[in-house]
Structures are given as C-alpha cells and as structure tokens.
Amino acid sequence: MNAPLSTFEQHESSARSYCRDFPVVFDRARDSHLHDEQGRRYIDFLCGAGAMNYGHNNEHAKRAVLEYMAADSIMMSLDLHSASKRAFIEAFQEIVLAPRGYQYRLQFTSPTGTSVVESSVKLARKITGRQNVVAFTNAYHGMSGVSLSLTGSRHHRQAVAHGAVTRMPYDGYVPGLDSVDLLRRYLDDASSGVDLPAAVVLESVQGEGGLNVASVEWLRALRELTRERGIAMIVDEVQAGCGRTGRFFGFERAGIQPDMVCLSKSIGGLGLPMAVLLIHPELDKWRPGEDNGTFRGNNLAFVAATEVLQRYWRDGEFEQALREKEQLVRTSLAAIAQAHPQRIVGIRGIGLMQGLEFRDGEDVSTLIGECFRHQLVVECCGARGQVLKLMPALTIEPAVLRQGLEIIADACQRLFGHAAHAPTDADADADAELAVAP
Numbered sequence: 001m002n003a004p005l006s007t008f009e010q011h012e013s014s015a016r017s018y019c020r021d022f023p024v025v026f027d028r029a030r031d032s033h034l035h036d037e038q039g040r041r042y043i044d045f046l047c048g049a050g051a052m053n054y055g056h057n058n059e060h061a062k063r064a065v066l067e068y069m070a071a072d073s074i075m076m077s078l079d080l081h082s083a084s085k086r087a088f089i090e091a092f093q094e095i096v097l098a099p100r101g102y103q104y105r106l107q108f109t110s111p112t113g114t115s116v117v118e119s120s121v122k123l124a125r126k127i128t129g130r131q132n133v134v135a136f137t138n139a140y141h142g143m144s145g146v147s148l149s150l151t152g153s154r155h156h157r158q159a160v161a162h163g164a165v166t167r168m169p170y171d172g173y174v175p176g177l178d179s180v181d182l183l184r185r186y187l188d189d190a191s192s193g194v195d196l197p198a199a200v201v202l203e204s205v206q207g208e209g210g211l212n213v214a215s216v217e218w219l220r221a222l223r224e225l226t227r228e229r230g231i232a233m234i235v236d237e238v239q240a241g242c243g244r245t246g247r248f249f250g251f252e253r254a255g256i257q258p259d260m261v262c263l264s265k266s267i268g269g270l271g272l273p274m275a276v277l278l279i280h281p282e283l284d285k286w287r288p289g290e291d292n293g294t295f296r297g298n299n300l301a302f303v304a305a306t307e308v309l310q311r312y313w314r315d316g317e318f319e320q321a322l323r324e325k326e327q328l329v330r331t332s333l334a335a336i337a338q339a340h341p342q343r344i345v346g347i348r349g350i351g352l353m354q355g356l357e358f359r360d361g362e363d364v365s366t367l368i369g370e371c372f373r374h375q376l377v378v379e380c381c382g383a384r385g386q387v388l389k390l391m392p393a394l395t396i397e398p399a400v401l402r403q404g405l406e407i408i409a410d411a412c413q414r415l416f417g418h419a420a421h422a423p424t425d426a427d428a429d430a431d432a433e434l435a436v437a438p
C-alpha cells in the first residue's frame with residue numbers, strides 16, 4: 001500500500017473516483033495550479049469538475065471572503081434575509097439578468113447540482129400535475145433520485161431504477177435526425193406511448209456526456225415546441241453555465257429564455273457550495289417552505305459569488321479574453337488531432353469545455369496517466385471515456401494554458417508516435433478544414 005494514501009485506502013469508501021486517476025495527496029492550490037504534499041506542482045485542467053471557473057483561491061474572491069469573516073458577519077443563515085444574499089441578488093439582477101433581458105425569480109435550493117435539478121422537476125410536476133419528463137441521451141444531471149433517473153449513463157443509473165422519464169436523442173445523436181420533430185410527432189400521436197411531459201430537461205452543452213454541443217436551431221425548435229405545448233423547458237447549466245461556454249449561459253447563443261435554469265458548481269465563485277434555480281416569474285408557484293433545505297444560506301458563497309460577478313462580468317473584457325483562449329485551445333487540439341488521425345476522431349465542445357474524441361477510451365485513460373506524470377491534471381468524459389476533456393480555469397494565464405496544451409501534445413507524441421507541433425498561424429487555416437464534431 002502506498003504510505004501517503006493508506007488512510008484513504010483503508011478508511012474511505014470505495015465510492016471514491018477522481019482520486020484514483022491522480023494518486024497523490026493535494027495540499028495547496030492557487031489559480032490554475034495544484035500542489036501535492038511532496039511539493040510537486042500540477043496544472044489543473046479538471047477544475048473541480050467545473051466548480052473552479054475562477055481558479056483556486058481567486059485573489060479577489062478570497063480577499064472578500066476573508067474580510068467578511070474577519071468582521072464576524074453571518075456565515076450560515078438558512079433562508080433568512082442576509083445582507084450578503086441581498087448583495088448577490090442585486091448583483092445577479094444587474095450584471096447577469098438585466099443586460100440579457102431575462103426575467104427570473106431566484107430560488108436558493110440545497111447547494112449541489114443534483115438538488116437544484118430535483119427542485120426544478122418537482123416544481124414543473126407540481127405546476128402541470130403531470131409526471132412524465134423528457135431527458136436526453138448522454139445526459140448527466142446528478143446522482144440523487146429524480147436527477148439520476150434523467151441521467152443517461154447505465155453505469156450511474158444502475159444503483160436505483162426510476163420511471164416517468166422519456167429518453168429522446170440529443171441533438172446530433174443520430175446524424176440527420178431532428179429529435180424535436182420526432183418529439184412533436186410523439187406528442188401528436190395518442191398511441192406513441194409518450195405522455196405529455198411536465199418538463200423537458202437538457203444541458204445546452206453536455207459535459208459528462210462527451211462535450212456534445214446542442215445547435216442553435218435545435219435549442220430554438222425545442223423552445224418553440226415546449227412553449228406551444230405548455231411544457232416547462234428546464235436548462236441544466238450546472239456545468240455549462242457561469243462562462244464555461246464563453247458566455248455566461250450556454251443557451252445564450254440561441255437567444256432563448258428557458259422557463260427554468262439550474263446553476264451550481266461555479267456560481268459560488270470560490271468553489272463554495274451554492275445552487276440557484278432561476279424560475280420564470282409566472283412559474284414561481286411554490287408555497288412557503290414547500291421546497292426547503294438547511295444549507296441554502298451559505299453567506300461565504302454569496303460574498304464570493306458577488307465578487308466574481310462584479311470583477312469579471314460587468315463589461316465584455318472577460319468574454320473577449322475567453323474567446324481568445326477558446327481559439328488557442330481549438331488550434332492546439334486541431335494540431336494534435338491532425339498528428340494522430342488513426343487515434344483521434346476530432347475536436348468536441350465549445351468555449352473552455354473542449355476536448356479530443358478518441359476512437360478508443362483506453363487511449364484516453366493511458367493519456368491521462370501520462371499527462372499526470374508530466375504534472376497536468378486532466379479528465380475524460382463520454383459514454384466510453386473516449387473524450388479527453390479540457391476544463392481549464394476561465395481565468396487561466398495564456399502562458400499556463402499553452403503549457404498544459406503542450407503537455408498533452410507531447411504525451412500524445414510519446415504514446416502514439418507522430419509529432420504535433422506548437423500552434424502556428426498555418427494551424428488556424430488547417431483548423432478550418434478539420435472535421436470538428438460539435
């Protein structure tokens with residue numbers, strides 16, 4: 001048994017997962033770097049599975065939180081009114097919702113991604129009086145009851161069985177198939193076996209499912225159909241939200257307003273637990289206390305969340321920097337893909353949730369190990385673990401981003417042969433020619 005890991009191996013449940021790929025003990029973290037107990041430094045492209053969009057110990061959020069604590073301000077407030085919650089609501093309204101023309105009430109649910117999804121479906125079922133919910137192939141919505149029943153992965157769902165979910169193909173799952181049109185036909189046909197659902201729940205970009213990007217047309221068509229039939233459109237932005245796709249919301253690119261939006265992970269600014277359900281005002285039909293929970297008042301999260309909104313989302317500068325980083329990632333991944341056509345199918349994803357799809361998930365698993373030996377923490381996604389998934393902090397320095405990309409390129413070269421060179425202007429042209437799987 002590895003001595004530094006023996007405590008975990010002897011006493012922690014076998015349910016643990018991420019740590020198995022990265023068998024060290026992490027100790028400190030700052031911006032885009034993690035440090036282990038032995039003093040080795042790693043570039044972090046895992047980013048708390050999307051909870052650390054603003055980097056570890058983000059200096060602005062950390063300072064705000066430390067000042068807040070030093071003043072003996074309230075830390076835990078259930079759903080009592082608190083000054084820091086008010087500041088967050090006002091900042092979110094002013095910086096995120098108003099400029100985009102969105103109208104939502106904010107419900108602070110229990111702080112995980114799975115809880116906010118649970119709350120959204122519970123509300124849709126309550127309002128409509130219907131049970132059925134439409135979810136999509138390769139969806140990931142969390143590991144508790146209802147969220148788990150919406151999740152596509154058989155591996156994850158095997159722990160419990162759940163009904164009342166109609167599974168439809170996500171955009172692009174069956175090439176050439178318009179699954180919104182298919183859903184319309186099902187709903188029009190009393191013998192289709194598909195009951196009118198309370199809600200359609202989707203990710204605007206599927207993170208765990210393989211970096212699948214829903215097209216603008218598909219998102220708009222789904223919005224139209226759900227509005228036409230009185231079905232709640234719930235967009236789970238737990239992973240794709242808070243800037244991950246290059247804009248605050250992943251669905252913004254389609255110019256739609258969903259009925260409900262689920263936020264968690266990076267909304268807490270500093271990796272602090274917090275979740276918010278955005279509810280169209282007409283659908284806010286909860287009775288007081290009907291969707292309760294103890295941990296809905298994490299004031300440290302409100303403070304950090306307010307600080308990062310003020311700091312990064314007030315003007316377009318941050319989004320412009322995101323576009324440049326998105327392009328850098330795309331160009332580098334294109335060069336790697338071109339160097340290994342026998343192994344790599346293409347690039348997937350958008351913004352700073354992009355990746356490389358391999359033919360064989362085993363290659364990705366080997367690559368993750370090789371990257372880790374060279375001090376890069378990066379994970380996989382997709383049904384077969386076939387997609388190497390890059391989730392750098394949105395605030396990452398371009399030089400560090402480049403370093404991480406070089407580690408991947410060099411690791412591919414060592415494992416699979418042919419050289420992938422650092423990105424040049426010529427790559428940008430080649431990039432346009434490469435088959436890019438959305």
Ligand SMILES: Cc1ncc(COP(=O)(O)O)c(C=O)c1O
Nearest residue numbers: 112113114140141142236238239
């Ligand atoms: C889109 C999406 N929804 C929900 C969840 C569940 O979040 P949590 O693990 O905080 O319950 C995740 C987690 O990865 C996710 O990616």
